Structure formats: structure tokens, C-alpha cells
Amino acid sequence: MAISDSLRTIGVLVRLALRGAFTTVLGSGAPKPDGERFDAAFSSFLANPAVAPHIRAARLLQLQADESGWAATAIDVKPGDQVTVIATGTLWASKLFDMRFGARIGVWLRAGDEGTIFKTPGEVATRRLDEGGPLYLVAKPPGEWADEQGRFDPEYPRSGITGALYVCVIVWKGDAIEGLKALLQVGDYQNLVSRALDEALKPVPTPEGWRYLWRLGQGAIYRDTRQGTERHIHCHTKEDVGILQFPADFPLSDTTRLTWRWKVDRLPCELPEDIQLTHDYLSIAVEFDNGQDLTYMWSGRLAEGTTFKCPLPFWDKVETHWVLRSNPAELGKWLSEDRPVKADYARAIGVPPQRIVRVWLIAVSVFQRGEGICDYADIELVDGDKRLKIL
Incomplete structure (x- = not known):
């Protein structure tokens, strides 16, 4: 880690410790044993x-x-x-x-x-x-x-x-x-x-065709919504965590692309998300046949194009983050994305695998206990004439 990154991390930790001390002194925020x-x-x-x-x-x-x-x-x-x-x-x-x-x-x-x-x-x-x-x-x-x-x-x-x-x-x-x-x-x-x-x-049904990752368990974060004839998946997370998965057996070639639209209305964290204590974010991810996943995320503070290994235990061995958006002026707007998955994998992780096996939606708001709100639409894997409609 560069010296500037280390200093930034220390600054974030000091800020969090001061916030914790302030909460303790005021006696606010922390729940009483009941x-x-x-x-x-x-x-x-x-x-x-x-x-x-x-x-x-x-x-x-x-x-x-x-x-x-x-x-x-x-x-x-x-x-x-x-x-x-x-x-x-x-x-x-x-x-x-x-x-x-x-x-x-x-x-x-x-x-x-x-x-x-x-x-x-x-x-x-x-x-x-x-x-x-x-x-x-x-x-x-x-x-x-x-x-x-x-x-x-x-x-x-x-x-x-x-x-x-x-x-x-x-x-x-x-x-x-x-x-x-x-x-x-x-x-x-x-x-x-x-x-x-x-x-x-009124239980919240899991969006059709998707399932929650068993490691994190069932949730009520995601739901199917409609705007006219257009289907969206709405995500609302607060003090929660959940990964939604869609099966996608799709070859990974030089021309394989992941395309989607999303509208992020609120981010769950205002601090850099690359340390454990602040790792709250919204993203879409691709899982590969070697067990790795590459996740394209919105960030509250990190620069667009930043890549980093997940800071959480277990996940640090399998997950890599790519900051795709971080401009606060773009919050609340529908944005279209088109990513060359193989080239992105090579840059962020290393030698690419052979196939894509799943597409994920990820929402984490458990560390800073914030709130994240976004919508996804038109998710597809595309390679020439081959097209897999995810959403």
C-alpha cells in the first residue's frame, strides 16, 4: 500500500474512533440492553x-x-x-x-x-x-x-x-x-x-430467476418492479447485506461484454470503501468458473478506475472491486454501462478464465449502518450475435 493510502486509512480510522467516542459520551445511537x-x-x-x-x-x-x-x-x-x-x-x-x-x-x-x-x-x-x-x-x-x-x-x-x-x-x-x-x-x-x-x-419475494447467495442468507433487499412495460430490480439496503445471483453459463472471449443500466439514488457510505470498517457499497458483479468475481461498484470517495481486493476475510481471496462510478452529480440518473469483461479481468486480476457462471447484484450497508438505494435494468451478456438476457 502506498504511503498516501496508508495515511488516508489512518485518517479514516481516527475519524471513526472519534465518532464512536462521541456516540459513547452522548449515550446516543448505541442500543440499550433489553x-x-x-x-x-x-x-x-x-x-x-x-x-x-x-x-x-x-x-x-x-x-x-x-x-x-x-x-x-x-x-x-x-x-x-x-x-x-x-x-x-x-x-x-x-x-x-x-x-x-x-x-x-x-x-x-x-x-x-x-x-x-x-x-x-x-x-x-x-x-x-x-x-x-x-x-x-x-x-x-x-x-x-x-x-x-x-x-x-x-x-x-x-x-x-x-x-x-x-x-x-x-x-x-x-x-x-x-x-x-x-x-x-x-x-x-x-x-x-x-x-x-x-x-x-406481505413477504418480499425474491426477484424472478434470481436467488440469494446462501453464505449471506435470504434477504428482503431486492424486489421486482415495473415502470410501464420495463422490468427493474429495486435495491434498498439499510444496516444489511445481501448478494443476489443469476445463473449465466457464458463463454469469456475477447469480445464478451456486460451491459446494463442503473440508477443509484443513495450510497450507503460516504468514506473510502477499501477498508473493512467502511466496506459498504452497491455494485454489479460477474462470477467466473475459477471462483473469482469482479464487481463494478459505485464509490462515495474512491476515484473512478480504482481497483482493489476486497478487504474482508475470505472475500479477499476471491473478490476484486472496480470503481466504475463516483461522481455525486450522477446520483439519481439512469446511466448505461458497457464493459469488456475479459480485458477488465486481465487488468484487475490476472490471467482470465474460460467462462462466466453467474451475474451478481451486491448491497452492503452493515458496517456503517447507512442506507443504499438503487435500481437495475437491461442487464445482458453479449458476444457478437450471442446474447444472454439477465434482466
Whole structure:
């Protein structure tokens, strides 16, 4: 790293530390521990005679941010069961830099000892289970899994994370919506029950043909929208993270191009995004058959044409960023892009691979807890007469 880059990074860290200290002195921003109040409220709600008949099983859990692993709920579930999760709390990565994560990104579940893991897309979520067996939960801030069965990758320990998440998990006898309506009739806590009912009534469907990357879990960041006859994908991220993927088996040649249009209305970070503490951004990416991905991003501060390896553990081995836009005067405008993918790969990463396997949309706003808003349209892979319509 050049001396100027090192000095810039030090300046960003000092700024973040001063911001964290200011927040601590004022006592603002940082959430107050509320586990006891949460437990007391939901213990009362669940025991109410109007609610209890709807519930097959329910548990209140405190999920620690340590290395203790999956917590058993002592509930056996079966495929088709409807489960609601309501959670609060804070996981701290650094109090010095005021870096913390909430239940929105930290609650994972697994049905069965070898079941497939899944994440709640927010502090509240209702899901119809695909698998059965003992139900487990774990608090896991952004990091890496060894596999989709929820084994932890020993190369990326969770040491240094403190705090806890407080969770109410309910397995309903019948329809979750009817149970949540009954629950809301007897009380609420910080609007969590009303939000849970709203989420169950109006879930955000994943855009057609796309899926969320399993490593980061399901989300509610992206949604299909229409402007006249034109289809867009709208992205809205706040204190969240999600990668949306579209399969794309496409040869990579000298004339392969990725084209798209996007309109970025708000960026989730106003600081240089090339260090861990500020790595919040919006982008579109191409994944290749060698496991690498090249992601074209908007930046709040870095110069256009800047390339850098992702600063996050695990991702630093597979992901490279290319700052394509950074002019604030272009925010809120539809912009058309056309990138020579092979030439870009050669410049930013090295010897190009043979094929493209996926196109991604990436939204990160978890580190600085900001808000990002953008829209995508007309995404295509093009090579001569060969054309793959992505969006």
C-alpha cells in the first residue's frame, strides 16, 4: 500500500474512533440492553389464553456471540411447519469504532443435525420449513460458513465478537398469520409483533430467476418492479447485506461484454470503501468458473478506475472491486454501462478464465449502518450475435 493510502486509512480510522467516542459520551445511537424486558414481554404474550391455543411450541433464547455454536431449542419440527422468529439485541465487533450488528443479519436456523441452514431476512420473519428434525439457532454476524449444514470454517473464527441476541421462536399449530393476529391482540414490544404480522402478510419475494447467495442468507433487499412495460430490480439496503445471483453459463472471449443500466439514488457510505470498517457499497458483479468475481461498484470517495481486493476475510481471496462510478452529480440518473469483461479481468486480476457462471447484484450497508438505494435494468451478456438476457 502506498504511503498516501496508508495515511488516508489512518485518517479514516481516527475519524471513526472519534465518532464512536462521541456516540459513547452522548449515550446516543448505541442500543440499550433489553433482554430482560424482551423476555418478560413475550413470556406474558405467549402464556395469554388467547394466544396459547395457536402455539405448538415456543422458546425464548439468548444467543451469545461467542464460539459456543448452535443452540438447541428442544423443539422437533417437521416439513411444512410454520415458524416465526422475533429477535432483538446487538453483536459488537468493536465498541471503539461503534461497529455493531443487529438481529437483522445475525439469526440463523437449521432443522435437523444435517439440515440446510437459513437466515431470517430481518428482526422478524415467518417461514414454512422444508426440512424436519431438532430445531437449532445460532447468532452469527457476517463471516464464513464451511458448508450449507452450518459447520463453522476454522479459518474465520468469531473471536472478538461480544453481545447477544434475544430471540422468541414460535412453531405454530396452524396458520402463522392467525397466530400472529392473536398475538398482536394481546400486546406488542417495540412494534416487533406488528412488524412480524406485516412481514407474514406481505413477504418480499425474491426477484424472478434470481436467488440469494446462501453464505449471506435470504434477504428482503431486492424486489421486482415495473415502470410501464420495463422490468427493474429495486435495491434498498439499510444496516444489511445481501448478494443476489443469476445463473449465466457464458463463454469469456475477447469480445464478451456486460451491459446494463442503473440508477443509484443513495450510497450507503460516504468514506473510502477499501477498508473493512467502511466496506459498504452497491455494485454489479460477474462470477467466473475459477471462483473469482469482479464487481463494478459505485464509490462515495474512491476515484473512478480504482481497483482493489476486497478487504474482508475470505472475500479477499476471491473478490476484486472496480470503481466504475463516483461522481455525486450522477446520483439519481439512469446511466448505461458497457464493459469488456475479459480485458477488465486481465487488468484487475490476472490471467482470465474460460467462462462466466453467474451475474451478481451486491448491497452492503452493515458496517456503517447507512442506507443504499438503487435500481437495475437491461442487464445482458453479449458476444457478437450471442446474447444472454439477465434482466
